[in-house]
Amino acid sequence: MLHIGVDAGGTLVKIACEHEDGAISFRKFRSSDLTQAAEWVDAQPLRGNLCLTGGKAGLFQALIRREAGHVIEFEATCSGAKWLLCREGIALPSFLLTNVGTGTSIHYVDEHTHYRVGGTGVGGGTILGLSALTTGIDDFEEIVRLAAAGSRDDIDLTVGHIYEGATPPIPGELTASNFGRWLQTGGSRRKEDVLASVIGLVGETVATVSVHAAGQSGAACVLYIGSSFVRNELLRRVVAGYTELRGSRSLTLPDGEFSGAVGALLSARNADAQVPLACGPEGR
Ligand SMILES: Nc1ncnc2c1ncn2[C@@H]1O[C@H](COP(=O)(O)OP(=O)(O)OP(=O)(O)O)[C@@H](O)[C@H]1O
Ligand SMILES: [Mg+2]
CATH class of the missing domain: 3.30.420.40 (ATPase, nucleotide binding domain)
Incomplete structure (x- = not known):
């Protein structure tokens, strides 16, 4: 294993790994199993760097043996999402x-x-x-x-339900009130x-x-x-x-939930070499 990026969120820990052959793989743990996630990361033979992000990054750091880098969650999420877009060949200004x-x-x-x-x-x-x-x-x-x-028909109230028999000013299928029909219909x-x-x-x-x-x-x-x-x-x-x-x-996006972990992986990699992580097909 070359580098690892970890996004330790409120519910799930997402992990992105870069392998020696350049392949990227993903893994997930529940945040309630943070120790298990930490043990897994500790057990990886890492040649490069480890970088953490997410609200539970501090807790995660306390559970692992090596000193990891840290990247701000929003920074990681945005850079990871850009990388995943690039991997899909999608360019957005x-x-x-x-x-x-x-x-x-x-x-x-x-x-x-x-x-x-x-x-x-x-x-x-x-x-x-x-x-x-x-x-x-x-x-x-x-x-x-x-x-x-x-x-959702007997639970959510649509604009059409309210404008029964009349022409609504906005599309009738729009929800007027989530759960708003529940009492009216016996639910x-x-x-x-x-x-x-x-x-x-x-x-x-x-x-x-x-x-x-x-x-x-x-x-x-x-x-x-x-x-x-x-x-x-x-x-x-x-x-x-x-x-x-x-x-x-x-x-x-495919693997969109790993944006933060990919962002952390990009930081781990940049800490080592100034080579951007390829996002073309060879970077998959
Ligand atoms: N296996 C799963 N176990 C629990 N929730 C799941 C699972 N798979 C998907 N989810 C959904 O995904 C949500 C968590 O999404 P995500 O992993 O993006 O958040 P997070 O990074 O843990 O949280 P945050 O970024 O707000 O700190 C859960 O609240 C739930 O709705
Ligand atoms: Mg998150």
């Missing part, structure tokens, strides 16, 4: 980066600069917490699997439906905040990253649908 992690953080990024535009406490942690609270299900994969089979208690509405609430909130931020910053495209999107087709669909309805372009 500027974009908004919305990281739906435990919470949601939004950044403006262009060739020369990046800055935090804002965020919302509604994010992946909300998916887990609200799902557990309403249905008792706390496993992310099960939440996502069940939500995919759900219907569905089907776990699938409740979970679909939880994901709808998170997706629509994140997309709404993002399109407003995109409008203010002049970015034409919103790149959505974070583990909340992992195998979560429903969240992707909700977010893309709303973002595009509001006139922005929506994008997700």
